Amino acid sequence: MRTLSTIGYEGKTQPELLEELKAAGVALLVDVRAVAASRRPGFSKTALGSALRDQGIDYLHLRPLGTPAAGREAARKGRIAEMRAIYAEQLETPEALLAMEQLLAEAGERHVALLCYEKEAPCCHRAMLAERMLERAEFDVRNL
Numbered sequence: 001m002r003t004l005s006t007i008g009y010e011g012k013t014q015p016e017l018l019e020e021l022k023a024a025g026v027a028l029l030v031d032v033r034a035v036a037a038s039r040r041p042g043f044s045k046t047a048l049g050s051a052l053r054d055q056g057i058d059y060l061h062l063r064p065l066g067t068p069a070a071g072r073e074a075a076r077k078g079r080i081a082e083m084r085a086i087y088a089e090q091l092e093t094p095e096a097l098l099a100m101e102q103l104l105a106e107a108g109e110r111h112v113a114l115l116c117y118e119k120e121a122p123c124c125h126r127a128m129l130a131e132r133m134l135e136r137a138e139f140d141v142r143n144l
Contacts, residue, residue, distance in 0.1 A: 014042030034066025
């Protein structure tokens with residue numbers, strides 16, 4: 001059975017994140033942020049992708065699997081049920097369905113980790129994404 005990991009970078013430095021991914025044996029980090037930019041040094045798309053490649057980990061940004069602005073706002077305010085409802089709608093868009101197929105294909109071939117900001121997976125859309133993936137394929141899901 002393939003392993004699917006999830007990880008949030010909240011409270012971590014880029015080197016800490018890289019070390020966790022390497023220790024877990026992650027081959028591909030899939031960035032599932034709608035906006036792959038960050039005020040935290042080293043976590044914007046270009047810097048993160050470059051650092052990952054230097055460590056032998058591939059990087060893929062799947063923007064359609066990110067949370068829309070309204071969902072991010074709900075999550076920031078602790079309204080997790082509202083965020084989940086908004087994200088459930090996002091996952092039904094044609095772009096997200098196509099991105100999900102790409103993600104499932106990648107995860108079927110190698111150890112993938114889903115990246116977002118939130119430290120706690122249950123409070124983040126990446127947990128919902130992992131749940132959806134489990135509806136389609138068998139994975140051992142690990143929250144790093």
